[in-house]
Amino acid sequence: MVWDVVVLGGGPAGLFAAIAAAEEGVRSIVLEHLPSPGRKLLASGGGACNLTHEGEVADFLAHYGGGDRPGDAGRFLRPALYGFSNTDLVHWFAQRGVPLAGDPAGRVFPCSRRAGDVLAFLLATARRRRVELRTGVRIRSVGVERSRFVVFGSPEGDPVLEGTTLVLATGGRSYPTLGATGDGYRLAASLGHSVVPPRPALVPLRIERRAFAPFAPCAGVSLSTALSLVRNLKKVASGHGEILFTHRGLSGPAVLDLSRHVLPGDVVRVGLLAGAGDLAATEARLGAEIAAHGKRTVTNLLQGMGMVACLARALVSSVGLDGGTKAAELRRDVRHTLAASLAAGAEGGHPFPVRSVGSWNEAMVTAGGVRLAEVDPKMLQSRLVPGLFFAGEFLDVDGDTGGYNLQAAFSTGRLAGRSAAELARGRLSQR
Numbered sequence: 001m002v003w004d005v006v007v008l009g010g011g012p013a014g015l016f017a018a019i020a021a022a023e024e025g026v027r028s029i030v031l032e033h034l035p036s037p038g039r040k041l042l043a044s045g046g047g048a049c050n051l052t053h054e055g056e057v058a059d060f061l062a063h064y065g066g067g068d069r070p071g072d073a074g075r076f077l078r079p080a081l082y083g084f085s086n087t088d089l090v091h092w093f094a095q096r097g098v099p100l101a102g103d104p105a106g107r108v109f110p111c112s113r114r115a116g117d118v119l120a121f122l123l124a125t126a127r128r129r130r131v132e133l134r135t136g137v138r139i140r141s142v143g144v145e146r147s148r149f150v151v152f153g154s155p156e157g158d159p160v161l162e163g164t165t166l167v168l169a170t171g172g173r174s175y176p177t178l179g180a181t182g183d184g185y186r187l188a189a190s191l192g193h194s195v196v197p198p199r200p201a202l203v204p205l206r207i208e209r210r211a212f213a214p215f216a217p218c219a220g221v222s223l224s225t226a227l228s229l230v231r232n233l234k235k236v237a238s239g240h241g242e243i244l245f246t247h248r249g250l251s252g253p254a255v256l257d258l259s260r261h262v263l264p265g266d267v268v269r270v271g272l273l274a275g276a277g278d279l280a281a282t283e284a285r286l287g288a289e290i291a292a293h294g295k296r297t298v299t300n301l302l303q304g305m306g307m308v309a310c311l312a313r314a315l316v317s318s319v320g321l322d323g324g325t326k327a328a329e330l331r332r333d334v335r336h337t338l339a340a341s342l343a344a345g346a347e348g349g350h351p352f353p354v355r356s357v358g359s360w361n362e363a364m365v366t367a368g369g370v371r372l373a374e375v376d377p378k379m380l381q382s383r384l385v386p387g388l389f390f391a392g393e394f395l396d397v398d399g400d401t402g403g404y405n406l407q408a409a410f411s412t413g414r415l416a417g418r419s420a421a422e423l424a425r426g427r428l429s430q431r
């Protein structure tokens, strides 16, 4: 039997592609190498499944990295996101009995806060639509014979099955324990596609030991602030939001979002005083505080300005001051350094030199993947191999934290599944 749509990968993108294809009236099958599908979906949002984000879908476009130039990923995703937006996703689930709700930060979760409910519902929908799901099948190679795709599995390399169209939705390389294999990149390359080298994204940063030592006792402290990324003295990216101090470095949503740009040796500058203005304003404010409370220790003065106690102690130590140093005793240059560490803006932020970005076991997503220029964004069909489609994290697209990755998986899955079904139907009618 030749399947109309064969989907490799039983994550949210693959399941949604197969469901969308089946809704178009063609026969679709999902091949998943783990014993059960959707493992990453189950772990998402700490098990609560942050499915998407509130707001206008137009605002989503700036939340993705990838492509050859800045903005490419948003432009590429536009047809998929507009075709099945965050609002569509909320309605799709709600109308079928899985209500979703936003939190104060705009992140959208199932009301039950259980990823298991979302997966169970997807699988029930797939069953109802007669999508075939085969688990425990790892696909190792793909061939094209007489305009059909033949997929070969493990361990003997026997052909598993044939399809009129093929959707590659095998995800990225992050979290191998949740199913990531990276196999898809090899499969795509064997069909002639180029792959932007995958690298960890949405990942914590380790900071140079000596620079971080004073801040190590602050593990667990978080603050909402401005941060920027500096390379060879030039600012290359910036952000704002919650950052979290860990035992060896920095994490939290704002750091994770910045991480797709980070290389070892870069410097992350973090404004250590939440809500501080730019350098000039912060210097003026610090000067006024010193004039008013010169007898206080510098640590107490900084705390009085609203700084978290642990960070105040760490900053004082990191600029080489003794804990007992009085504010009035500060030298002008040290005062300037302190103000810069507190401040936001172009010249502000305490410098944290990056030792390394976290590993594949810590990265929530993968940056890099199938090169976008080789894929038609309106159908998500390969520009090189007719009948080959792509969906999800496997593409060179990576979203910010907050539900942007799952939304992209669902939107691209749906578009790829529908497009594949359309093509398969057309080929059927020609026979």
Ligand SMILES: Cc1cc2nc3c(=O)[nH]c(=O)nc-3n(C[C@H](O)[C@H](O)[C@H](O)COP(=O)(O)OP(=O)(O)OC[C@H]3O[C@@H](n4cnc5c(N)ncnc54)[C@H](O)[C@@H]3O)c2cc1C
Residues within 6 Å of the ligand: 008, 009, 010, 011, 012, 013, 014, 031, 032, 033, 034, 037, 038, 039, 040, 041, 043, 044, 045, 046, 049, 050, 051, 052, 137, 138, 139, 140, 169, 170, 171, 172, 174, 175, 178, 179, 180, 181, 182, 183, 184, 363, 364, 365, 391, 392, 393, 394, 402, 403, 404, 405, 406, 407, 409
């Ligand atoms: C811990 C964690 C928490 C996350 N939380 C969120 C969140 O709250 N919100 C959000 O938007 N995003 C979140 N993400 C990211 C999100 O889960 C992914 O972006 C999303 O799952 C990508 O979907 P996908 O279907 O493209 O890939 P995946 O979910 O990775 O699915 C790909 C599937 O392909 C299978 N596969 C791989 N190779 C083969 C092969 N050779 N043969 C057969 N099958 C194969 C894999 O086993 C896997 O099941 C989180 C990620 C992690 C790791």
